[in-house]
Amino acid sequence: MSDSDKNARHADRMARKKAVIDTAIAHADQEKGLLLVLTGNGKGKSSSAFGMVARALGYGMNVGVAQFIKGRSDTGEEAFFRRQPGVEWHVLGEGFTWDTQDRERDIRKAREGWEVARRMLADPAVNLVILDELTYTLKYGYLDTEQVLADIAARPPMQHVVVTGRGAPQALLDAADTVTELMDVKHAWRAGIKAQPGIDL
Ligand code: ATP
Numbered sequence: 001m002s003d004s005d006k007n008a009r010h011a012d013r014m015a016r017k018k019a020v021i022d023t024a025i026a027h028a029d030q031e032k033g034l035l036l037v038l039t040g041n042g043k044g045k046s047s048s049a050f051g052m053v054a055r056a057l058g059y060g061m062n063v064g065v066a067q068f069i070k071g072r073s074d075t076g077e078e079a080f081f082r083r084q085p086g087v088e089w090h091v092l093g094e095g096f097t098w099d100t101q102d103r104e105r106d107i108r109k110a111r112e113g114w115e116v117a118r119r120m121l122a123d124p125a126v127n128l129v130i131l132d133e134l135t136y137t138l139k140y141g142y143l144d145t146e147q148v149l150a151d152i153a154a155r156p157p158m159q160h161v162v163v164t165g166r167g168a169p170q171a172l173l174d175a176a177d178t179v180t181e182l183m184d185v186k187h188a189w190r191a192g193i194k195a196q197p198g199i200d201l
């Protein structure tokens with residue numbers, strides 16, 4: 001095939017592709033506050049959520065972050081985003097399960113934490129709410145999944161919510177608009193490399 005034939009075929013394929021994409025874009029004309037879930041064993045759940053925090057702040061939106069932590073040290077994202085206007089940042093646990101080994105205390109912390117999250121979910125001035133590592137509180141039954149889903153469903157119609165954490169329960173996946181499962185193909189940690197500032201925390 002000559003180069004000019006290849007070019008003509010390429011132009012033809014792209015024109016058909018553009019028609020399909022334009023139709024899809026025209027079809028997706030609704031607007032609403034989204035519920036997103038980032039789950040799975042691969043790295044990138046929390047950092048993806050914080051990427052959306054940066055995007056939202058770029059539009060001058062207000063963002064609330066609630067961290068339901070499993071085992072935490074000070075993080076770069078907290079140090080950075082606390083300095084930005086338009087962000088409220090709540091650390092709602094000091095390390096769950098294997099760190100604290102105190103179930104009653106974890107339950108108490110989770111429930112107190114949910115009250116903070118609920119307040120943000122009830123506030124139409126908060127445009128994006130991040131519920132980081134929330135899934136563990138559901139998995140261990142520290143919070144009632146039905147109650148959590150009801151509070152999320154009752155939020156202002158244009159408010160976006162992002163939930164992160166491994167092992168998201170099916171009911172949460174069912175309620176979500178967008179679900180991504182991050183797959184663990186390889187992780188440096190298994191080669192004996194410790195968590196690196198700027199990458200892992
Ligand atoms: P990140 O915060 O880097 O986006 P994450 O939110 O997807 O990671 P978590 O399950 O919350 O992952 O774990 C937090 C920490 O564990 C991070 O330091 C991350 O690099 C590390 N981590 C993530 N996935 C794995 C894995 N599959 N094996 C070992 N460590 C991991």
Ligand code: MG
Nearest residue numbers: 045046133164
């Ligand atoms: Mg995480």
